[in-house]
Each structure stands twice: as C-alpha cells, then as structure tokens.
Amino acid sequence: MGSRVVQSSVRLASALGRGLGGGGGGVAVARGGGGTDRRRGLASEAAQQRRDSEKRVGSGDIRVDLLNPFELHRLHDGPATDVFTSKEELMQMYMDMTVLRRMELAADMLFKSQQIRGFCHLYDGQEAISVGMEAALTYEDSVLTAYRDHGIFLGRGGTTFEAFSELMGKKTGCAIGKGGSMHLYKRENNYYGGWGIVGTSGPLGTGLAFALKYQKKPNVAVAIYGDGAANQGQLYEAQNCAALWDLPVIYLVENNHYGMGTAEWRASKKATFFDRLSYIPGIKVDGMDAFSVKAAMLFAKEHCVAGKGPIVVECDTYRYHGHSMSDPGSTYRSRDEVQGFRKERDPIERIRNIILKEELSTAEELKKLDKQVRREVEEEAAKAREAPQPEEHELFSNIYRLDTGLVTYGCDRKDTIKLP
Amino acid sequence: MRISITRALSILQRCARDCPQQQHSSPSVGNSTLSGAVRLLSSQALATSKEPEAGNVPKKSLNLFSAINQALHIALETDPRSYIFGEDVNFGGVFRCTTNLADTFGKHRVFNTPLCEQGIVGFAIGLAAMLVYSCIRVLQTVLPSHAILGTNLCVYSDDTAASGDGKDNRAIAEIQFADYIYPAFDQIVNEAAKFRYRSGNQFNCGGLTIRAPYGAVGHGGHYHSQSPESFFCHVPGIKWLYRQSVEDVPEGDYMLPLSKAEVMREGTDITLVGWGAQLSVMEQACIDASKEGISCELIDLRTLIPWDRETVEASVNKTGRLLVSHEAPVTGGFGAEISASIVERCFLRLEAPVARVCGYDTPFPLVFEPFYMPTKNKILDAIKTSVSY
Numbered sequence: 001m002g003s004r005v006v007q008s009s010v011r012l013a014s015a016l017g018r019g020l021g022g023g024g025g026g027v028a029v030a031r032g033g034g035g036t037d038r039r040r041g042l043a044s045e046a047a048q049q050r051r052d053s054e055k056r057v058g059s060g061d062i063r064v065d066l067l068n069p070f071e072l073h074r075l076h077d078g079p080a081t082d083v084f085t086s087k088e089e090l091m092q093m094y095m096d097m098t099v100l101r102r103m104e105l106a107a108d109m110l111f112k113s114q115q116i117r118g119f120c121h122l123y124d125g126q127e128a129i130s131v132g133m134e135a136a137l138t139y140e141d142s143v144l145t146a147y148r149d150h151g152i153f154l155g156r157g158g159t160t161f162e163a164f165s166e167l168m169g170k171k172t173g174c175a176i177g178k179g180g181s182m183h184l185y186k187r188e189n190n191y192y193g194g195w196g197i198v199g200t201s202g203p204l205g206t207g208l209a210f211a212l213k214y215q216k217k218p219n220v221a222v223a224i225y226g227d228g229a230a231n232q233g234q235l236y237e238a239q240n241c242a243a244l245w246d247l248p249v250i251y252l253v254e255n256n257h258y259g260m261g262t263a264e265w266r267a268s269k270k271a272t273f274f275d276r277l278s279y280i281p282g283i284k285v286d287g288m289d290a291f292s293v294k295a296a297m298l299f300a301k302e303h304c305v306a307g308k309g310p311i312v313v314e315c316d317t318y319r320y321h322g323h324s325m326s327d328p329g330s331t332y333r334s335r336d337e338v339q340g341f342r343k344e345r346d347p348i349e350r351i352r353n354i355i356l357k358e359e360l361s362t363a364e365e366l367k368k369l370d371k372q373v374r375r376e377v378e379e380e381a382a383k384a385r386e387a388p389q390p391e392e393h394e395l396f397s398n399i400y401r402l403d404t405g406l407v408t409y410g411c412d413r414k415d416t417i418k419l420p
Numbered sequence: 421m422r423i424s425i426t427r428a429l430s431i432l433q434r435c436a437r438d439c440p441q442q443q444h445s446s447p448s449v450g451n452s453t454l455s456g457a458v459r460l461l462s463s464q465a466l467a468t469s470k471e472p473e474a475g476n477v478p479k480k481s482l483n484l485f486s487a488i489n490q491a492l493h494i495a496l497e498t499d500p501r502s503y504i505f506g507e508d509v510n511f512g513g514v515f516r517c518t519t520n521l522a523d524t525f526g527k528h529r530v531f532n533t534p535l536c537e538q539g540i541v542g543f544a545i546g547l548a549a550m551l552v553y554s555c556i557r558v559l560q561t562v563l564p565s566h567a568i569l570g571t572n573l574c575v576y577s578d579d580t581a582a583s584g585d586g587k588d589n590r591a592i593a594e595i596q597f598a599d600y601i602y603p604a605f606d607q608i609v610n611e612a613a614k615f616r617y618r619s620g621n622q623f624n625c626g627g628l629t630i631r632a633p634y635g636a637v638g639h640g641g642h643y644h645s646q647s648p649e650s651f652f653c654h655v656p657g658i659k660w661l662y663r664q665s666v667e668d669v670p671e672g673d674y675m676l677p678l679s680k681a682e683v684m685r686e687g688t689d690i691t692l693v694g695w696g697a698q699l700s701v702m703e704q705a706c707i708d709a710s711k712e713g714i715s716c717e718l719i720d721l722r723t724l725i726p727w728d729r730e731t732v733e734a735s736v737n738k739t740g741r742l743l744v745s746h747e748a749p750v751t752g753g754f755g756a757e758i759s760a761s762i763v764e765r766c767f768l769r770l771e772a773p774v775a776r777v778c779g780y781d782t783p784f785p786l787v788f789e790p791f792y793m794p795t796k797n798k799i800l801d802a803i804k805t806s807v808s809y
Contacts (some may be wrong), residue, residue, distance in 0.1 A: 117639040118786055169787035180641050180786040196643035197600065198535060231534035233603070259535055261508060267534040293676050331511075395780070395788040417780075 003302050048345065057295050060086025062358055065293045067350075071284035073275035078283060078298035083291045087360045089381060093135070094351045097127040098370055102377040104321070107150065107167060107181075110381060111325045112183040116167045118180045123151035125288075125320040128347035129254055130155035132293025136301060137276055138190040140217065143232045144201045145224035146256070147182035147195030147321075152224065155193035160186060160377055164384035172387040176394055185335050199232030202251065206238040209249035209310070209323020220248045220304045225416050230273050239310065241281050248304035249296075250297070251280075254287065260333040261321040274314035287315025288345040297369075318345070429735065441699055476660060484520065488517045492592065496525045499590055503547065504530045506540060506594025506631075514596060515633055517560060537595055541604035541630065543741040544593040548628035557715075590627045595692045597633035599643045605651070613657030625627050635697045636747055641786040647696075647748035647779075653725050653757065661723040681728035687717035690741040690806055693732055695721040698745050698794065705799035724754055733765045740771035741806045750778035774807035775802040 023296065057080035059062075064083040072078045104124040110116045123130070130151040139144070143154045153163055158174060165172025167181050174184050185193040192208065195201060205223025213220050230253060242249050253273040257264050264271040274282030281303070285296040293315060300311045318341045322329025331337070355361050396408045396417050408417045454597045482490070484780040495502045512519035521532040521574060533540050535589045595601045610629070616624035636645045642755075653660055655706055684699065685706055694696050694702045699720055717735050721727050736742050742762055744755035759774040 118641045119639075119644065177787055178785065182641070182643070196641075197603075228535045231536045231539075233536060233538050261511070262532060266532060389787065392788075392791065394783055395791055396782055399782055 007175050025391060035319050036331065037386075048300045056080055056084065058084040058086075058241055058291075058346060062086060062090070062354075064354065066286070066292050066295070067289050068286035068292065068328070069104055070364060071274070073282040073284075074278070075281045077294040079172075079285075081295070083295055085291065085354075087358075088350060089135070089137040090355050090358075090360060093131050094355060095244040095365070095369070095373070096131045096134075096155070097290070097348045097351065098373045099160065099377065100127045100130065102370075102374050103149060103154065103163065106377050106381050107164070108321065108325070110164070111169065115385060116181065117169070118182075119147070120149075120167065120325045120333060121148040121323065122182045122319070122321040123148055124327075125150060125341065125347075126254060126317045128254065128290040128350075129252070129287050129293055129315050129317055130310040131347075132290035133252065133297050134288070135294040136297035137222070138219070141219045141301070142190040142192055142205075142212065142221040143224070144192035144205055144208070144222070145254075146198050146229060147194050147196055148226070149182065149184050150344070153186065153191065153194070155188050157189040158186050158191070161290065161384055164381045165387050168384055169389065170384060170387040171390045171394075172384065177390045178398075185218070186196055187331060198229035199225060199234050202232070202238035203241075205232075205249050205251070206247055206310075207246035209242060209290050210245065213246075213248055220250050220301050220401060222250045223254050224252045224254060226259060227253065227255045227264045227271070227273060228262065228267060230276070231268060235352035237278060239280055239312075242278070242310040246307055248307075249303060249310045250300045251312045252297075253312065254317055255314055256317050256320075257321045258323070258332065261327065263332065271297045273315065276311045276312070277410060279374075280312055282312035284316065287317030288341075288347045289350055290347060328420040334371060428434060432440040443780050450805060452766040463527065469715065477522065477551040484606055485515055485517050487545060489519055489521070489615045492518060493524070495590060495592065496529060502529065502590035503531050504592045504594065505544070507535060507596045508532060509594055513594065516595070536602040537600050538607055539752075540593050540595070540610065544591040544628050544630065545607060545615070545625045547591040548625035549623055550589050557646045559743070589688060590629070591625075591628045592631065593631040595630060595645050597645045598632040598648050601630075601632055601648055604630075608652065608658060609655045613655045615656060615657075619743045626676055636784070638789065639786075640784070640789075642784055645784045645789070646747065648754055649724055649746075650748055650757075653754055658725065659723065660725045663722070679723050679726040679728050681722055681731040682720045683717065683731065684720050685716065687715035687739065689715045690717070690743060690803055691735040692716055692718045692743045692745065692799075693721060693740045694718075694745045695724065696746075699745055701794070701796050702745055702799055705803065708796065708800050709803050712804070714803060716803065727758070729761055731763070732762060735764045736762055737769050740769055741775075741809075742766075742770070743775040743777060743799070743802055745799055747779050747794065751781050753778050772806040776807050777802045 013063040025074035032290070040084065060087050064085055066081060066083060070078045070081075101124050104122045107116060107120055108122060110121045126148075133143075140159065143152060144158060150163055153174070154160065161172065162174040163184060164177060165171070165175060166175055166184055169177040169180060171177055173179070174186060179185070179194075182194050184194050187192060191205070195204070195264060201223040202225060205221045208223075222237075225232075235251075239251065241247070255264065255273060259267050270276065272284065272387075274284045276282075283296050283300065286292045296313050296315075300313050303311050318338075320338060321327075352366060355366065356363060399408070429611075492504055496504070502731040503653055504521060508511070508514055508516040509530060510522045510527065518530060531541070554706055595604065612625050612628065615627075634647050649660055652658060659678065681693075685703065687706070691707075692702050693705065699718070704717055706718050709716050717739055719732060719735060721732075732742075742759070744758050748754070750756075753776070755778055759776060762774060763770065777799045779794060780792050782788075782792065
C-alpha cells in the first residue's frame with residue numbers, strides 16, 4: 001500500500017486495473033485479494049457467490065458486520081448480509097474515499113479563493129455511495145447523476161487533475177472546461193455525466209438501459225438522483241416505462257435528507273423513496289457504509305441483468321457541506337446534527353475502524369497515507385491551475401456534430417464566426 | 421417607508437383579466453456580476469392614472485427585491501385570496517423576495533412546494549382558474565445586482581373597465597430560476613395561455629402570476645443564466661413583462677400601463693430598444709456614444725407582450741435608426757420581432773438596417789460568458805456602424 005497505489009495523476013485506486021481504458025494511462029494494479037477480476041463483470045462475481053454460499057458476497061477472509069439492515073420493498077430476498085473483504089479491498093476503499101474527501105475539501109478552498117467560479121456542489125460525506133457502487137459495477141455499466149457529481153466522476157475513473165481543470169474552466173478539463181463543476185463526463189468509462197436539471201437522470205438512464213438491453217449486454221444503467229428530485233414528474237414517467245419494458249436500470253436515490261435547504265419531510269408526503277411505486281421493487285441501504293452499498297448494488301445488478309426489470313436503491317446518506325458553496329448548510333440543520341454524523345457515521349471512519357480493528361495497518365500509517373493523499377491532491381490542483389484556458393473557438397464548437405465550416409451568428413447577424 | 425402597493429396588486433389582478441403575461445427582468449446597474457435591479461412601479465389607484473414621472477409625488481429609492489417583497493406584502497394584505505408559493509419561498513426565497521411573508525401572513529398562504537416546476541405551474545393554473553379573473557403574467561425579475569438604485573414593485577393595470585367580482589385567487593408562483601421554467605413550458609403554453617380562449621371565456625386563469633429571475637450573473641453557466649423570453653412571446657394568451665429598476669420610485673400608489681414603453685433617454689441620432697438587465701449596459705453605451713457626438717434615444721420596452729410599437733415607431737421616425745439588444749441568442753430572439761415590425765412600419769424612414777446586438781447562437785457558456793454577452797463595446801460598435809451607414 002502507500003505510494004504504489006497513488007499515481008501521479010491521482011485517481012481512485014479502485015479505478016486502476018478496471019477494464020475499458022481508464023483514460024490517460026496509468027498502471028494497472030492487480031485488485032482484490034484472491035478475488036474476482038472485475039473486468040469480467042458480474043458473471044464471475046455471481047458465480048463466486050454461488051460457489052461460496054447463498055447469501056455471501058465478497059472475497060477474502062475478513063468478515064464485515066453490516067451496521068444497519070436492509071429494508072426491502074416488493075422483494076422476497078434481499079442483498080447478501082454475509083459480507084467478506086480483504087486487506088486490499090479495504091485499503092483501496094480507504095484510499096479512494098480519502099482522495100474523494102480531500103478533493104472536495106480542496107475544491108472548497110479553491111472556490112473560496114475564487115479560482116473556481118460558477119457553482120460547486122460538494123460530495124463529502126457521501127463517499128461511501130460512489131466507492132461502494134463502483135465496487136459492484138464495471139465500466140461497462142452506465143452511470144449518470146445530477147450536479148453533485150465530483151464523487152461519481154472520480155469513482156468512474158476520472159482523475160483529480162481532470163476534475164480540478166474542469167472546475168477551473170481549463171482546457172485540460174474533462175469537458176474542455178466548457179461544463180464546469182456540474183458537468184463532468186467520462187465517455188470511455190460510460191459515465192454519462194453530471195446534469196444540471198434535477199430528475200433528468202431518470203428518463204435518460206432509462207434510455208441507456210433500453211440500449212443496453214437491446215444490445216443484449218449484461219450490464220445496467222444507474223440513474224442517480226436525490227431526495228429533492230424525487231418529486232419530479234419525469235421520474236415517474238421514466239420508471240413506468242422502465243417497469244413496463246423490464247429495463248435494466250437501477251434508480252439510485254442519494255437521500256441526504258435535504259433538497260437544498262428543504263428537509264425531506266417538508267417536500268414529500270412520504271419521505272422514503274425506495275418504496276414509492278408498488279410495481280418497482282426497492283432496497284433501502286445505509287449509504288454511509290460502503291459495504292452495504294456494495295452488497296445492495298451487487299444484488300440490484302443481478303436483479304436487472306436477470307431481466308427482472310428496474311429496481312430502486314435508496315441510500316441513506318448525508319452531506320457535510322451545504323447544498324452548494326453559497327449555502328453554509330447551517331440554517332436548516334443544526335450543527336449538532338452535522339457533527340453527529342461526522343462522529344457516528346462517517347464513511348471513512350468506518351473503514352478506518354475496520355482496518356485498525358483487523359490490525360491491517362496502524363493509525364500512524366493511515367495518517368501518513370492521509371498526508372500523502374492531501375499533498376498529491378493539492379499538487380494536482382496546482383497543476384490544473386497552471387493549465388491553459390480553452391481556445392476561443394471552443395465557444396462555438398461542438399454545438400453540432402459537424403462544426404467545421406459552420407457559421408454561427410453573433411451580434412447583428414452580420415457578425416458571423418466560421419469555425420475552422 | 422413602505423410604498424403602498426395595495427392598489428397596485430389589485431390592479432394587477434384586474435389586469436390579469438385581459439393582460440398578457442409579461443416578463444419581469446431587471447437591468448444590471450454598473451458592472452456587477454449580478455445583473456440588474458428590477459424597477460417595480462407601484463400601482464396607482466384606478467381613479468387617478470398618472471405616470472409616476474408626471475406626478476408630483478415624492479420619490480424614494482428602494483432595493484429591487486425589497487420592492488418586490490413589499491408589493492407581495494401588499495398583495496397578500498389586501499386580498500385574502502392571494503397566495504405565494506414555489507421552491508424555498510417560505511424562508512424568503514433564494515433572492516429574498518419573500519422574506520417575512522410567511523411569518524406575517526401564515527404558512528397556508530406563503531408556502532413551499534416540492535421540486536416540481538410542471539406541478540407548480542399546473543397547480544397554480546388550477547388555483548387561479550377557480551375564479552373569474554384571467555390573466556397570466558410571468559414576471560421575470562433579474563438576478564440582483566449589488567448596485568441597485570431603487571425600485572418599486574409596480575403592478576399595473578390598464579383596465580379601466582368593469583371591475584369584475586373581485587373575488588379571484590391571486591396565485592403567485594415562483595420559479596426559482598428562469599432556466600428551470602422548461603418543465604412548466606407545456607402548462608404555460610398549452611394550458612394557461614389557451615384556457616380563456618378555448619373555453620369561450622367561461623374560464624380563465626388571469627389571477628396567475630409567475631415570477632422567475634433570469635439573466636446572466638457572471639458565473640451562472642448553462643443553467644442559471646438563461647433568458648427564455650422568446651419561447652414564450654411566441655404564444656398568444658400570456659403576457660411577458662420585465663421590470664427594471666434604476667430610478668426613484670414615487671411613494672404612494674401610482675400606475676403604469678403594462679404595454680407602455682418608457683423613453684429613458686432622449687436622443688436624435690439612433691433609437692436603442694432593450695429591456696431588463698441589458699438596459700444598464702445600453703445606457704453605458706449611450707453615454708460613451710454621446711462623448712463621440714452621437715445622440716442616442718434609449719427606450720425601455722418594459723413589456724414584451726404586448727409591446728409598445730407606437731412609442732418605438734415614433735422614436736424611429738424621429739431618429740431613422742434602430743438598435744435592439746438582449747442577452748438571449750440573436751436567432752429567433754425577440755429583437756427579431758421588433759426589427760420586423762419596425763421595418764414594416766418605418767421602412768421609408770430608416771436610414772440604416774436595424775441592428776441587433778445580442779448573445780451568440782451558442783448555449784449560454786460558463787467560462788466564455790464575457791465573450792458571449794452583448795457588451796457595451798459591441799453595442800457602441802453597432803451604434804457607430806449604424807450612424808455612419
């Protein structure tokens with residue numbers, strides 16, 4: 001562990017070694033202690049599961065106690081509750097979540113020093129969802145989410161350099177600096193991005209799932225949305241279509257209990273989201289525990305790939321920062337509440353505690369790792385700061401597919417810009 | 421000091437009866453990253469309709485959003501069937517337009533809705549439809565500037581006819597940013613705009629006002645900067661109005677006609693027409709142009725549907741040149757409508773083609789915003805080109 005895992009272009013360790021080109025090179029590191037090769041997707045994992053036991057998931061010999069049970073809706077059986085892991089997996093998870101956390105804190109500082117402009121919605125507190133989800137998926141599965149997408153981007157193999165560049169509007173950003181914080185994408189890893197209008201992930205994810213099913217791929221689409229967005233009409237439409245056509249889509253609800261400043265019980269008659277529809281099964285998961293998320297997502301993926309139709313996975317999570325950088329996050333919730341989550345349910349602490357309990361590492365080593373991650377993330381941010389801005393023609397390019405020679409009208413219609 | 425806008429709102433309600441929707445926007449004052457202030461005009465008693473400029477009433481400066489807040493306060497105060505709802509309005513809203521209203525008037529009248537624009541507007545239409553008045557107004561307020569001079573909420577009604585039964589539901593829906601109005605597009609265009617027409621005047625939703633902040637703020641990116649007016653101006657049956665705020669507003673009630681443009685600045689060489697935040701940019705361009713000896717007449721349209729063709733026509737007949745400017749992309753923007761109309765009316769008088777200085781035909785960019793915007797210099801260039809045509 002240690003420097004071997006951290007690359008110069010910092011990305012989540014778990015992203016290394018995945019199939020389908022992680023973009024920008026990077027050494028493939030063997031993953032998982034004696035476990036499944038994620039590149040072969042779920043099939044081998046499922047086979048592994050059947051080999052071991054009915055309700056067991058994960059390989060390795062360290063048993064993890066899930067902190068909170070799953071709640072099921074319209075499901076006879078739920079996700080595996082016997083969860084096993086290995087030192088490598090634990091260290092990778094710890095590493096990934098630390099990188100994520102550090103990146104969000106760095107983004108916070110960059111925003112406050114006005115190097116990031118626009119809007120910035122931070123993911124710290126919700127790391128377990130990204131990391132747990134990616135532990136269950138491959139890059140052949142498609143993922144899309146709303147604007148709180150830094151964490152998902154890194155989980156999908158994005159590098160912190162790409163993310164910081166995009167946040168700062170630089171050419172080296174994943175969207176050439178044209179999108180900004182809310183619009184991170186990674187095509188080669190089937191990350192269909194961050195979207196500005198909430199709820200759009202529903203119908204879009206449903207469409208992606210249709211394509212996957214049509215092409216007979218053993219993969220799922222994961223459409224992520226939040227508790228606030230759950231009241232958008234288009235979700236209802238999309239979910240009906242998905243159920244009608246048995247599409248392999250997982251609707252992952254990141255329920256952090258506040259839609260901007262509105263508590264869930266003020267916005268929804270029924271503030272649970274996994275059991276809203278009588279015809280779509282759902283699971284409620286402790287979203288602060290990466291292993292619970294992993295187990296649930298493995299189950300959900302198997303459900304979808306078996307042709308049983310869509311499923312909702314509601315992750316009970318929490319965000320430490322406010323909704324965005326212009327929200328202190330303290331006017332609608334008490335400091336005690338936020339501190340309580342940090343103390344009792346922090347996702348990184350959970351992994352750290354397991355590591356220490358199993359004596360896989362010491363507190364000092366983990367602290368050293370933290371410092372190393374912090375340093376490297378800050379280096380990436382500094383590199384991004386030095387990167388050039390996008391060229392002027394980018395304002396007019398990629399509006400259409402064939403932009404070359406396209407005439408864009410500017411002011412007055414006499415002012416035209418022809419793309420090279 | 422509180423501007424008494426009681427009458428304003430009742431007039432607005434009446435206006436709702438046969439007024440088209442109007443877009444509410446405010447111009448930016450200075451070069452703030454936030455755009456414009458909204459000029460709210462306080463309404464006046466129907467009996468004495470006088471322009472605020474003409475009146476002898478004392479004036480006072482008010483912050484735009486305070487003015488909106490006061491106007492809404494008056495609306496709620498004078499009409500027990502007024503309601504304000506939208507996302508986060510309860511605590512005051514993201515632009516503080518609804519501060520204290522819930523505390524004062526109760527949560528049953530000032531309430532939050534879930535995150536569902538289509539639902540909000542559909543619900544608002546139904547609520548407004550319960551009563552007689554009909555007029556859907558979409559007031560667009562511009563995102564606030566930190567250099568707001570003074571505004572007053574003005575609710576204007578040009579209706580001097582029958583008063584109706586006075587018992588309508590004044591539904592005031594807030595869309596948090598104009599960029600989010602699209603899920604509600606169907607409801608506005610297909611339901612609200614056509615309700616009176618297709619029911620043969622049996623029903624209408626005139627008591628409905630939709631407020632939405634619009635326009636660039638400097639860092640808003642794709643989804644906090646848009647100007648969607650031209651989509652809606654294409655639809656008969658709604659009114660679209662803008663309000664600007666760059667002036668002192670009279671104390672007391674006064675009334676401003678909904679479809680009456682205001683000549684902000686008189687001139688003889690060229691007519692500039694704009695609305696909302698863009699006006700302050702245009703004003704700067706006028707000042708710069710005057711240093712080069714070009715005398716510009718600047719007109720604030722105030723309302724897009726209906727828009728004051730007569731005032732613009734009279735002005736163009738005087739100057740012989742026209743320039744229209746708006747933040748929305750140039751193709752299909754409302755400037756095109758103005759241009760076509762004026763060419764029809766003033767063809768022989770025009771000394772130069774009508775100039776349009778607008779946003780580019782691109783999605784509203786993030787980092788490229790300074791390039792995209794119709795800035796003072798672009799306007800100045802166009803003025804000079806027109807004058808030396």
